[in-house]
Amino acid sequence: MEQDLNGVLLSNTDGITTLTFNDPGALNAISLETLKALSNALDIIEDPELNTRCLIITGAGRAFCAGANILSGGDGDNGGKPDPKKKIDAGAALESHYHPILRRLRNLPCPIVTSVNGAAAGVGMSFALMGDMIVAGKSAYFLQAFRRIGLVPDGGATWLLPRLVGMARARELALMGEKLHAEKALEWGLINRVVEDSELAAETHKVAKSLADGPMSIGLIRSLMTESIDNSYEEQLNMERQLQRKAGRSNDFTEGVMAFAQKRPANFTGK
Secondary structure (H helix, E strand, O other): EEEEOOOOOEEOOOOOEEEEEEOOOHOOOOOOHHHHHHHHHHHHHHOOHHOOEEEEEEEEOOOEEEEEEOOOOOOOOOOOOOOOOOOOOOOHHHHHHHHHHHHHOOOOHHHOEEEEEEEEEOHHHHHHOOEEEEEOOOOOOOEOHHHHHHHOOOHHHHHHHHHHHHHHHHHHHHHHHHHEEHHHHHOOOOOOOOOOHHHHHHHHHHHHHHHHOOOOOHHHHHHHHHOOOOOOOOHHHHHHHHHHHHHHHHHHHHHHHHHHHOOOOOOOOOO
C-alpha cells in the first residue's frame, strides 16, 4: 500500500507503516496543507484494518523537516510573503492544527521510529523527538530555530527537552539557537543511534522490523514509558499492574511462554 496525500507519503509493508514528509523543495517545511495531510494519514494509521505495528517517520530528500513553512501562510494579496503591517496570531495554528496531530502521535498504540536525515529544525525537531527510537544519519542536526525569527519553541519542545537532556542543555538549545549535530545529540542522550547517511534507511528498517515483529506488549511498554515522566511512583506501580494484567491475557504472552518452553523463537502476532 502506498498513498500520496499531498505533501505526505504513506506506505505499509509487513506491519511497518512509513510516513514521509514529501516537500523536498522546501526541505519538508510544514504548511497548512501538510498538516491536513498528516491528519488524513493518521486517520489511516489509526485504522485497525491497516495493522500498523510500527510507524516510521522520515523526510524525503536532504532534510527531515525544516520546521513550519512561515512563507506559506500568506493570504495571496502579498505574493505569499509576510505583511509586516499585519499582526497575526502565531499561536492559533498550534491549537487548531499542530497540537491535535502531536497528541495523536503521542497516543498511538504502536512504537514510532524517527529516521532523521539532514535538518530537524523548529517544530520538525519536535516531530523527530516523537520517536521511541530515534535513528539519525551523521549529517543530521537538530535546531531550535525559533529565536532566529522572534518566536518561542513550540511543538512541545519546552516540555520534551528538559526531560530528555536536562534543564541546562535545554536552555542552551532554546536560547542560543545553535545546531546540535547528530553525534553530539547521541552523546547527550537525545537520540538512540547514529549511522552513516548511506546506512540510515537500512538501520531504520532493522529497528522498525524488530519492533513490528514484537509482542503486543511493545505498545504497552511505550505507554508506560510515556506516562512515567509525570506519574508518581505509586501511580506508575498501579499502571504497571494494570498493563501487566492486559499483557498477560494476550495471545502473544501465551506464545512467548510456549516458545520459551520449547526452546524456539516466538512468533508474535501483536495480539
